[in-house]
Amino acid sequence: MPGLAEPKELLLRLLDPAHRADPYPLYSEIRERGPIVIPEANFAVFGTYAQCDEIFRHPASGNDRLKSSVAQKAVAEGQPARPFGQPGFLFLDPPDHTRLRKLAQKAFAPRVVKALEPEIVALVDQLLANLKPDSEFDVIAGLAYPLPVAVICRLLGVPLSDEPKFSAASGLLAQGLDPFITFTGEVSDTFSDRLEAGHWLRGYLRDLVGQRRGDPREDLISELIAAEEDGDQLTEDEIVATCNLLLIAGHETTVNLIANAILAMLREPRHWAALAADADRASAIVEETLRFDPPVQLSSRVATAEMTIDGITIPAGDSMMVMMASAQRDPQMYDDPDTFDPDRGAIRHLAFGLGPHFCLGAPLARLEATIALSALTARFPNARLAGDPVYKPNVTLRGMATLPLTL
Numbered sequence: 001m002p003g004l005a006e007p008k009e010l011l012l013r014l015l016d017p018a019h020r021a022d023p024y025p026l027y028s029e030i031r032e033r034g035p036i037v038i039p040e041a042n043f044a045v046f047g048t049y050a051q052c053d054e055i056f057r058h059p060a061s062g063n064d065r066l067k068s069s070v071a072q073k074a075v076a077e078g079q080p081a082r083p084f085g086q087p088g089f090l091f092l093d094p095p096d097h098t099r100l101r102k103l104a105q106k107a108f109a110p111r112v113v114k115a116l117e118p119e120i121v122a123l124v125d126q127l128l129a130n131l132k133p134d135s136e137f138d139v140i141a142g143l144a145y146p147l148p149v150a151v152i153c154r155l156l157g158v159p160l161s162d163e164p165k166f167s168a169a170s171g172l173l174a175q176g177l178d179p180f181i182t183f184t185g186e187v188s189d190t191f192s193d194r195l196e197a198g199h200w201l202r203g204y205l206r207d208l209v210g211q212r213r214g215d216p217r218e219d220l221i222s223e224l225i226a227a228e229e230d231g232d233q234l235t236e237d238e239i240v241a242t243c244n245l246l247l248i249a250g251h252e253t254t255v256n257l258i259a260n261a262i263l264a265m266l267r268e269p270r271h272w273a274a275l276a277a278d279a280d281r282a283s284a285i286v287e288e289t290l291r292f293d294p295p296v297q298l299s300s301r302v303a304t305a306e307m308t309i310d311g312i313t314i315p316a317g318d319s320m321m322v323m324m325a326s327a328q329r330d331p332q333m334y335d336d337p338d339t340f341d342p343d344r345g346a347i348r349h350l351a352f353g354l355g356p357h358f359c360l361g362a363p364l365a366r367l368e369a370t371i372a373l374s375a376l377t378a379r380f381p382n383a384r385l386a387g388d389p390v391y392k393p394n395v396t397l398r399g400m401a402t403l404p405l406t407l
């Protein structure tokens with residue numbers, strides 16, 4: 001196709017931080033070109049809604065990275081199978097995935113989450129209490145990050161006072177989800193730092209599990225320990241891996257939802273004013289943000305058997321990149337996809353995934369974002385952007401490091 005970049009160049013551009021503020025033109029190129037298949041590296045990249053939807057629904061789509069032919073080859077060459085230890089259940093397939101998800105699920109059921117509402121409202125009030133109109137405010141440091149972090153720490157039973165210690169580790173580990181090795185065949189510069197952070201965080205959580213064994217509380221760590229002691233349904237490694245997954249998910253996702261919604265509204269200030277005047281609009285804002293600028297931009301699957309996606313044969317063991325952020329700007333699926341339009345009506349999107357791995361935290365993320373956005377707009381109906389946002393380098397869990405406002 002004339003005018004389109006070479007496939008590999010396109011993928012390298014996707015990793016380039018220069019495109020982080022606006023990767024959407026690259027996604028559009030990926031959709032136009034059709035799936036990018038790199039057989040010699042055993043992977044393919046898919047960017048339309050129909051393709052991503054099909055991969056998520058396909059019974060042969062696996063999540064255990066160890067089943068990929070690239071991982072199998074590395075293990076055969078003597079490399080450790082799982083350098084970061086037991087994976088969280090996001091990266092497991094049934095039956096282990098089903099068993100572990102079921103144990104964590106209770107804590108995130110919509111009814112249980114709804115009961116957290118007064119506490120989340122109080123946390124938001126506390127974060128906004130001392131702010132004055134017309135003052136400068138960094139949305140990330142002041143609201144979008146501390147809110148979900150406080151909530152997940154409270155749910156898990158991780159002392160918030162230890163937060164400075166593990167927020168750096170969580171940030172580094174989030175970068176591990178970037179498709180760096182897949183696209184380049186090499187580990188990134190931060191690999192050894194991530195390995196160290198991973199071991200440190202698991203050690204921290206293992207110590208906490210040890211403490212809770214002797215002194216159970218009303219928290220998820222204690223519930224998981226009780227399940228282990230009751231029926232031997234999970235091992236200590238699995239408890240630690242589950243807590244690790246939830247802690248990182250709680251740190252690195254909802255922050256982006258809140259901040260991306262604020263940025264989108266303030267770029268079209270009538271949306272800000274409309275929400276300030278009518279808190280009921282918050283849910284439509286949240287859903288359109290999840291479509292327009294999703295906190296998790298992509299995911300991947302391993303073909304556990306030969307698959308055919310949109311006419312392309314994927315051999316067993318190959319990996320498939322599922323570009324949700326691209327799928328959600330697919331003009332075949334949405335009218336005027338590059339416009340932020342909370343009034344576009346019922347929005348089907350893939351921002352929380354689909355199928356057996358559908359995001360466990362979705363009700364919690366939606367509740368936190370709804371409360372935070374309606375409270376901030378109501379208190380500061382005339383807020384405006386005070387400069388350009390600065391993005392973190394992350395490709396997958398893409399989000400801002402700072403977002404300055406004048407309130």
Ligand code: HEM
Pocket residue numbers: 089090091101152245246247249250253254257294295296299300350351352353354356357358359360361362364365366
């Ligand atoms: C706006 C915020 C969030 C977004 C956009 C998001 C997105 C996603 C996505 C796309 C997946 C599926 C990944 C895949 O299938 O490959 C997922 C899974 C998951 N999410 Fe979230 N997430 C968010 C918040 C949270 C929160 C707050 C938690 C909990 C603290 C959480 C916990 C999980 C877990 C445990 C899974 C794995 C589910 C499974 O494998 O069965 N997420 N999330």
